Amino acid sequence: MNSMKWFSCLAVAGVLVTGRLSAADNNPVLEEIVAKVNGDIVTFGEIERTKRQIEAELRTSQNLTGVRLQTAVQEREKDILRERIDQLLLVQKGKELAINVDSELSRYMADLQRKFQIADPDKFQAFVREQTGLPYEDYRAEQKNAMITQKVIRDQVGRTINVPREEMQKYYNDHKDEFMRHERVFLRQIIVSTEGKDAAGIAAAEKKAKDLSARAKKGEKFPELARDNSDNPTTAQQGGDMGNWQKGALRKEIEDLIWDKPRGYVSDPIKVQEGFLILKVDEHQKEGLASYDEVEPEIQDKFYSQAFQPKIRDFLTKLRQDAFLEIKPGWVDTGAAPGKETAWQDPAQLKPETIKAKEVAQTPHFKKLFRIIPMPGTTTERTGTSSSK
Numbered sequence: 001m002n003s004m005k006w007f008s009c010l011a012v013a014g015v016l017v018t019g020r021l022s023a024a025d026n027n028p029v030l031e032e033i034v035a036k037v038n039g040d041i042v043t044f045g046e047i048e049r050t051k052r053q054i055e056a057e058l059r060t061s062q063n064l065t066g067v068r069l070q071t072a073v074q075e076r077e078k079d080i081l082r083e084r085i086d087q088l089l090l091v092q093k094g095k096e097l098a099i100n101v102d103s104e105l106s107r108y109m110a111d112l113q114r115k116f117q118i119a120d121p122d123k124f125q126a127f128v129r130e131q132t133g134l135p136y137e138d139y140r141a142e143q144k145n146a147m148i149t150q151k152v153i154r155d156q157v158g159r160t161i162n163v164p165r166e167e168m169q170k171y172y173n174d175h176k177d178e179f180m181r182h183e184r185v186f187l188r189q190i191i192v193s194t195e196g197k198d199a200a201g202i203a204a205a206e207k208k209a210k211d212l213s214a215r216a217k218k219g220e221k222f223p224e225l226a227r228d229n230s231d232n233p234t235t236a237q238q239g240g241d242m243g244n245w246q247k248g249a250l251r252k253e254i255e256d257l258i259w260d261k262p263r264g265y266v267s268d269p270i271k272v273q274e275g276f277l278i279l280k281v282d283e284h285q286k287e288g289l290a291s292y293d294e295v296e297p298e299i300q301d302k303f304y305s306q307a308f309q310p311k312i313r314d315f316l317t318k319l320r321q322d323a324f325l326e327i328k329p330g331w332v333d334t335g336a337a338p339g340k341e342t343a344w345q346d347p348a349q350l351k352p353e354t355i356k357a358k359e360v361a362q363t364p365h366f367k368k369l370f371r372i373i374p375m376p377g378t379t380t381e382r383t384g385t386s387s388s389k
Helices: 003-013 044-062 066-077 080-096 102-115 121-132 136-156 165-174 199-217 222-229 252-258 292-321 357-361 364-372
Strands: 018-021 028-031 033-037 040-043 184-193 241-246 270-272 275-285 325-327
Touching (some): 033 080, 040 044, 044 066, 044 080, 080 136, 102 121, 102 136, 102 222, 136 292
Antiparallel strands (some): 184 275, 270 275
């Protein structure tokens, strides 16, 4: 059903509620709707779940607790409704543009299953539910929506941003102090673990490491090899990225091996305590002022970031202006479009328009029909007599 049909259903129904079954008593639990966005809704339950996710993120990433945590959550939660409406509008736009991400989604889920080495589909779905707190299909749907959102933003906003090279060159000339560099090397890694393995297991791990090194040297993408094969879960998720290292920060035997190597160098497997290590030199930055060509992507990102946020907000404001939006009293969309009417319409207070049968009868179009078919709730007088006995 397209957005306009859903709009019609919402206009008739007025308020929708979604239900889920309680495991304890099998009774439906109704969720309060706080906003209607074309054919979609935002529920109080979704807002609360996002709030809990924000709190968990702040606890983990910033080590916040107590009053500081509470203050940070309050600052972020005021934009939860805005961000949820943003996402719904972007996903709806993606569907309108017939954006299809099914193949990317299937590949992503397959890569995830392979990464955690869970061959059984049922066990993998249980694992996803345990790690995310969401049913598998809900998690999959969220990933799909995220992919659609990214494509819409890239296609509808990103392509409109053009940074003239002359401006970037001027920025480089005016801010050369920002581009003074210490010598450092940027590395990626693959770890093939030998922990807890016997001699046969160690031999198999070494063979695997040699094979991965050979594949990387032949041109296979190192980040993908690391993601799918490295036994270090932290760097594997980042395509093997180890960050950058200045001279003296690495173990001497590792530094001696890679320090003078060019960009793109891939090592043979190196025996380390945890197993076999394969390294790739992503970049070797020399000391001194970086050339413009070296830092052009960095400057471009800076300009792009500055232009991007206003552009995406303008785009989302336009989507809001064209959308059917209703927001319940007490809730605020911090991205509201100026002048857009979003008042909540309570269907219980809407009175249907009525018209008297006499008024219908006086309408020319209905006169003839009215003589044949009486209007409900009216009577017709008998003026003749029946010939039947």
